[in-house]
Amino acid sequence: MEDAEFDRLLKICRLRLSSSERTAIKSDVKEILKYFDTIEKVDTGSLKPAYHPVAIEGRLREDRVEPFDHSDLLLKGTKTHRFYVVGPDV
């Protein structure tokens, strides 16, 4: 992976690495991707991807409004303004 591609990846990841982290992770990525490439040899025929290891029925809850009395607990530990979470500029 070239430097430019690695930098683009870090930007997508929203990660800022120190110089030593950058050197180590860039080298690790190269080695690990080489290892990942070994699955190319596996003949998987016409098998479909297994998104789950066990068949999941995908039961969904009924879509209806339920009362919830604990919004104060959910907001505890965050900065709030009028029951809204305060966040950075978008």
Place this chain on the structure above:
Amino acid sequence: MKNLGEIKDLNQRLHFFSAINDSAKDAARFSVKDNICVKGFEARAGSKILSGYVPPFDATCVERMAKKGYNFIGKTVMDEFGFGSFGVNTDVQARNPFDEKRVAGGSSSGAAVATAVLKDHIAISESTGGSISNPASFCGVVGFTPTYGTVSRYGLIDYANSLDKIGLMARSSEEIRKAFDIIRGADRYDTTCTENGITDSKKKKLVVIDQLMHGIDDGILASFEALLAKLEGMGYKVERTSLDFIDKAIPAYYIISMAEASTNLAKYTGYKYGRQLDAFTKKYNEFFTEAREVFGMEAKRRIVLGTFVRSASVKERYYTKALKVRALLANKLSELMKDAFVISPTMPIMAPKIDEAAELPPLQAYAMDSLTIPPNLTGLPHVSFPYDYLKGMPVGAQLVTTHFNDYALLDFVGKWEKSFDYKFKYNL
């Protein structure tokens, strides 16, 4: 608790609890891995990014244990978000009670140590690629990972949703069975959790997969052969077989788990919960990037790799292919286990020293999961049980069966326990 002081003193040395419940009672105690929510107790999942996060609710498994009269005793330490095999990828490293210079395994390191030092206790832990079997083996306890989807993941701080399984550690299969029957079963808060019946289809044949025996420590290999001879003496038939591509379970597992982890970790934004930044004048991307600086090295490595393998240009080559390899191996293993259990040592090495484990290059560390990854990748139930002690350290074997045949594993270990006494250094 009468011996609370002793437990706290030992915890100062072995670092198995990140928090202790001072008001816990003596009997029927249970601990909870730090990535599972307990109301009122900080849940960090071993990460600095969740510092200060105190859940306002109990995970379903915790709520069910408490309703049946079990007493919550403490949160157990772990590798950050489960990213590790030795318990060293976090700020506080648990120590093995059999040799304090050695690791307790990972990622459920604290759960295994707590089980090895406490009596009348059961540990609720979690496995993604081997995080129950591995530390259970290193610490000489029974570690049970149920079929994927049998225990609700509501209240679990996720690592990789299609691989995460809440399971149990204890000093006997009987204690595990009791707790398993309490925590399993459908849950309206987890739509992937199933009500499927659990079976007890006993097998008299044990299959050893040749490819899994490569790279195992000589001492462990010799000891494992002696175990097989004992099991033959107990009436089991042992067969050796080859299973193509079983070695590809490791890269397939790491591709899928890193892909899922890289998306899951995106929810730690620095203002909703856990670590709080107050630099609100910064733009979102800058703010978000700053919040993520506290991730450990392994977490950063997995975010980079997981993000890459999901990229549109390479997704088919890595992520989709890995999902197909999972389908292939699930089919092959299920076919192989129609009339047999698969058995192997749990770990290819003895518990390493803490400083040695911390220095292992990533690929070498990942290779240590060669025996625990196949059943985890494919959601198959498995159990690790102690079967020998080499130079004073416990050694575990791992038994695997078909989906939902979980009781058969516990039945097998129950029979084994009648002929073998587990050793514990502490009984607090």
